[in-house]
Amino acid sequence: MTRAKGPKYVIPFKRRRKKVTDYRKRLGFLKSGKTRMVVRKSNKRIIVEMIAYNPKGDDTLVNVDSNKLKKLGWYCSTNIPTAYLTGYLCGVEALKKNIKEFVLDIGMITPTKGSVVFAVLKGAVDAGLKTQFDSKIINDKRLDGSHIADYAKSLKESDKTRYNKLFSKYVKEGVDPEKLPELFEKTKQQIR
Numbered sequence: 001m002t003r004a005k006g007p008k009y010v011i012p013f014k015r016r017r018k019k020v021t022d023y024r025k026r027l028g029f030l031k032s033g034k035t036r037m038v039v040r041k042s043n044k045r046i047i048v049e050m051i052a053y054n055p056k057g058d059d060t061l062v063n064v065d066s067n068k069l070k071k072l073g074w075y076c077s078t079n080i081p082t083a084y085l086t087g088y089l090c091g092v093e094a095l096k097k098n099i100k101e102f103v104l105d106i107g108m109i110t111p112t113k114g115s116v117v118f119a120v121l122k123g124a125v126d127a128g129l130k131t132q133f134d135s136k137i138i139n140d141k142r143l144d145g146s147h148i149a150d151y152a153k154s155l156k157e158s159d160k161t162r163y164n165k166l167f168s169k170y171v172k173e174g175v176d177p178e179k180l181p182e183l184f185e186k187t188k189q190q191i192r
Contacts, residue, residue, distance in 0.1 A: 019108060029103055035061065037090070037102040037124060037131075039117045041109065045076065046083050048090040048120055050099055061097055064090040074187040075175040080119045081145035081184050087120035089191050091127025101130045114139040145180035152177035 015021040029036050030053050040047045050062040066076045066086045076082055094102070102124070106117045114137070122138045125131065141147070155163040156178070170177045 022108065026105075029105055032103050034101055034103045035094075035099050036105040037121075037129075038105045038107070039087075039109075039120045040107065041078055041083075041116055043078065046078055046086045046116065046120065048086055048124075050090065050094050050097075050102065051105075061099060062090055062093045064093060069187065072187050072190045074183065075170060075173045077169070078116060079145070079148065080114075080116060080142050081148070081180065083116040083119035084123040084143045085184070085187055085191065087123025088127045088188060089123075090120070091124035091129045092191055094124070095128050099129065103131060104133070111137075113137050114142065119143060144184045149178050149180045152180075 011017075013021075013023070016023060036051045036053075038049045038051055046066040048062075048064045049060050052059045052061055064086055066078075066082050068089065069076055069082065069085055074082070074085060104117070104121050109115075109117055111117070118133075118137045119142075121131070121133060122140075122143065125133070152163065152167055155166065164171075167177045175183065
């Protein structure tokens with residue numbers, strides 16, 4: 001009787017080992033036949049891409065970085081209003097390239113109600129794109145940054161040193177955190 005000559009184990013793909021790609025989820029996206037809206041978040045920015053499947057390699061149709069919002073006068077961080085505006089900008093650019101429908105691909109990010117990735121989704125939908133989602137995952141009251149403005153106002157009155165510490169980057173950029181909702185509306189109008 002002969003013995004097996006190969007290894008007794010199978011090494012998974014490198015991207016699966018590093019927990020970068022969930023191939024089962026990716027296959028489901030590809031079977032849908034729709035353009036994927038890929039959302040990635042780092043410590044300093046939010047990146048949104050519209051990607052179409054191609055057997056030779058995926059085609060990136062639209063690429064929007066939250067740093068593009070600086071040209072429109074928006075102070076960029078990785079908060080919910082920035083995510084919404086980035087998704088809105090991506091939606092407007094996707095409509096120019098005749099993309100009407102998408103499926104959301106958040107990768108390995110844990111889906112949490114009211115998170116940044118769902119704010120991007122809401123921005124793209126408000127721009128005119130279509131997708132299926134449950135409206136309960138998005139908190140509409142937080143999209144314009146009014147919660148940040150209210151907190152800044154209350155903190156400025158109660159603890160000035162903590163206010164200076166938490167909102168120092170806003171002040172450094174010349175942005176009044178208490179007027180964030182007005183700046184949000186102004187930036188949204190400029191995107192259109």
